[in-house]
Amino acid sequence: MLKKIITQELSDADFVEGLKNRSSLLLEKLYKLHFPMVLQFIIQNSGNEQDAKDIYQESIIVLYNKIQEGSFELNSKLKTYIYSVARRLWLKKLNSKYRKTTVIRDFEENIPLEDDLGKLVEKEEHFKILQGALEKLGQPCKALLEDFYMDGLSMEDLSEKFGYTNAENAKNQKYKCLLRLKKIFFIDYSKENKPSV
């Protein structure tokens, strides 16, 4: 594998294998390899560099998660898959912005995507709501929860970092913050999921 990386002879299957093993080296190579294609697509379809970055990263994340889940099958070129995902995401964004069916100028072959792509996209929405709720939470709760749940800090570490007298204290604070976050999250969540009028 290393020889392949050095001599740049990586195939699509190599990339999928690498991503399954969470290789950041292969992820980096993949990322840089296909970005120009998506950049061209977005620019030529009324987008800018920032749009290209956002859509491309979302597409790569979709691919990555699908591989991690184990439900990714390499039926066509990786390039084509990434293009198709990016295309769908961008079309969705355009349609929500301009509210009329947009005509897309294609540069690559476009393949139909499985329906569980919708599941992953839905998860993205949940993340957005969560992020919003975390922002509303403010400090120190945001940092406290992020450290515990996302960075896996222990109660002792937290009490040290945030200056609580002991671990039990930290635990209490954590729960207060968690309850508040949950409350905010579920309010926003039910707002988003109300059927549109």
Added chain:
Amino acid sequence: MDMEKEVLDWIERYITGKMSEEEKKHFELLLQNDESLQEKVGQQKFFLGLLNEYGEQARLKAQLNRFHDDISIQDLLEDLKPQHSRLYVLWKRYRVGVAIAASMGVLAVSLTLHHLSQEKLVGQSNQITALRREYVKILSTQKINSLPSKNSAEYGGTAFLLDSKGYLITNFHVLDGADSVNIENRKGTSFKTTVVYTNKAYDLAILKVEDSSFKMNAKSPFILSNQKPKLSEPVFTMGYPRDEIVYTEGYLSAATGYEGDTLNYQVSMAVNPGNSGGPVLDSKGNVIGILSAKQNMADGVAFAVRSTCLYELAKDPKVDSLLHNILNPVKGHKQNSLAGLTRAQKTEKIEDFIFMVKTY
């Protein structure tokens, strides 16, 4: 409030597997009978799972952002500027080198350019697909000692008949490597032909029918234009991307071919392998080009050899002897018989003069 906190703690420890076996059994027993507890567990599971995944994704995104900062966006955007500047980008890159080379000898440069133009055969670039049709070889189930079937064609394309002497025009690449070439009319009758002229650089070839039974009931309607067509001119072609004649229409997109090629025009038409060699006609029914290739990465971008090339090639006495009367019609003799007709009438008139090419 304290009880609530305790419950939450239990739930969390249960979900993240931090309970001892005994605690777990005890908790599961409680769960069985308590619906509201089940609901709470479900909700917490969802929420904690989300938090966890969110964290993972945040880390992933941070990684991607680092990769992204590495990319030089400006360079990429430069490459995306409109097509005509492809030549410009190449020019920008090499102009210093060219200036030095030029000062070392114009002869060297022109020889190099001449050499390069000879080398460029349509079909070798991976951006372009030459439109000859490759017949799928059907494996023969015949016994080993019987002769191989002579009826399986290798490549196919289109050719159009110019006059009563039996001269047809097609692309060079359609015939490339063939031992023998046949043409087949719309009704499926085959005629043997010989290749009387080829030009690889221009991707053109002239065939002559070698069959005494070959006879057309009308004069060939094709007039080869020596004018430059205008952009947006509606054009159409007929050819054999399949075993039946196919009509395709479009318009003239650009005055040059791929990457500024001065031997071709760019047309917007949905053409396929097998269309090569077919005539491209304008709205008046004049032949303005010979369809030869399409671009891979763009829908409906195709290229046709300019009909004016035939006039250039006629400077060669060999070509002149074959095409003289066609290219230099005596005044009044070769009038455009298609000009006033509707598109459908035009196609009706020309389809008998468009033949499928089969090479063996």
